[in-house]
Amino acid sequence: MQKWKTNSLKWILATGLAVTAVLPNLYASPASAATVNTTQGSIVAETVKKLPKVQVIATGGTMAGQSVDATSFTNYKAGTLLIEDMVKSLPNKDKIAEVSTYQFGNSGSSAYTMQQLYELSLKVDEALKTQDGVVVTTGTDTMEEIAYFLDLTVRSPKPVVITGSMRPWTVIGTDAPANLYNAIKLAASGKTKYFGTVLMLNDEFHAARDVTKSNSYRTDTFVTPEIGALGYIDGDVISVYRAPFRALKPATSWATPFDLTKISKSDLAKVEIAYSYQDAGAGAISGYVSTGAKGIVTAGTGAGGISKAMSEERKAAIEKGVIFVTTTRTGSGSNYSSGEGIIAGGNLNAAHARVMLLLSLSFSKDFETIKGWFETYGYGQIELNK
Structure with missing residues (x-):
């Protein structure tokens, strides 16, 4: 009898320590969950990672461009390819996020009216009710204006990343797939929550309020004069070196007064x-x-x-x-x-x-x-x- 009590106590202590070791993992991250199995008196923790959900909302632009041939860097039709097909072709995306797509439109950025941007902003907020982040693809010509409109109107503090490319998807040396992949990665990381909308191209990301297009053709066209980029993406490393002023505000005062649900698009x-x-x-x-x-x-x-x-x-x-x-x-x-x-x-x-x-x-x-x-x-x- 005494021997049974001693062995039972040893088993309880052993398994109790194991459970204690597992418990921190149960609450380590909202993106992870732990299951516990018992085999011959031992407890094994298996961590199953849940990928963040990111929706790509596409509006067209050079990124979705179809070039005349594989070397036609400047001769192409913007807003031709579908975002569903573009995302499907990205390698290893299933390692960074659970990605869905929505085709909002397929035109050059300059073709959109402010009333259409009103609808786009509401769509972004709708997506963020179920998604962990949103990527918006658009043309670079007026990307900074579209980004700032979203920055001022989207109500959710979750990451919103706007991206595009300076070369169409179908030419050699295109920057389109890399920009799209890195934008998804940035949105999935959660590192720009409360940053408002950020613009991501050429492995760097900028605050929508500050960024501007500085060159008609170069892939490093987007810059933030005087202040500089928010951060950089180097492979698996996302480095954030500064934050927009709104990121320093409490969650209760983060949003701007510009709630589009309070007005109609005809009020713009x-x-x-x-x-x-x-x-x-x-x-x-x-x-x-x-x-x-x-x-x-x-x-x-x-x-x-x-x-x-x-x-x-x-x-x-x-x-x-x-x-x-x-x-x-x-x-x-x-x-x-x-x-x-x-x-x-x-x-x-x-x-x-x-x-x-x-x-x-x-x-x-x-x-x-x-x-x-x-x-x-x-x-x-x-x-x-x-």
Whole structure:
């Protein structure tokens, strides 16, 4: 009897220690689960990894382009191939994510209206109800604007990665498959949760608010002037070196005021960009106002200056209730010019400032409210607790 108790105690202690060793693994990660088997008095922990779910939402662009032949780098038809076929051809994707696809459209990026971007944003949020991350593929021509629109409107804090390519899928040396694979990898990693939308090409990723296209053909076209990329992807290593300001906010205040479920796509305001240059005429501003523009972004010289004719026409437009945002055409740097009816664009470029003003005017007509949104969500400055 005593011998049985002793052996039983040894077995309980042994198995108890084994269970204790297994328990931490049970809660180690939401992407893993553990099962316990007993064989001849021993407990074996088997960890079964659950892959994150990533949906690729495709809108076309060069990535989906069909070239005339295998060496036609610039002669191709964008938005031809289907995303389902492109994803199927990616090797080893089953090692990084459970990937699904949705064909939202198949056109060049410049072909999409703001109303269609409204629908795209809602689709992204719908997908994120069941997915761990979303990849949006699009053309690079207006990718930075599409990315910033999603950045300001998607409500879910889960990773959203926008990608494309500078060469069509069907030419030698194409960057398309690598960009798509790495975008899926980045979204699946969860490392950009609360970052908003990030843009990923050429093994690096950037904040949607800051990034811009800098070259018409080079594969390293996307840059973030002055500040630099958020991080890099080198094989299996994803390195994050900085974070957008919204990633530092508590989860309760992460989202912007621009909840598209609160408005219809017909409520999206008409906003234009007026480019200044030597002796620029007033026609651009007067023309935009006459066709219903509620806001105008000026891309000015130097620190945001505009010609005398444009300045006089701007004053007349402000008297009619049009709101202006000042930016610089230089490609980098900040703008601090503000006044009655005029909001400083900070270091937003003209294209990004237009997206910000368009959404702001779609949700409010009050100048001070819109100015406040620019000073918080628009400027993107980090405020550390003192």
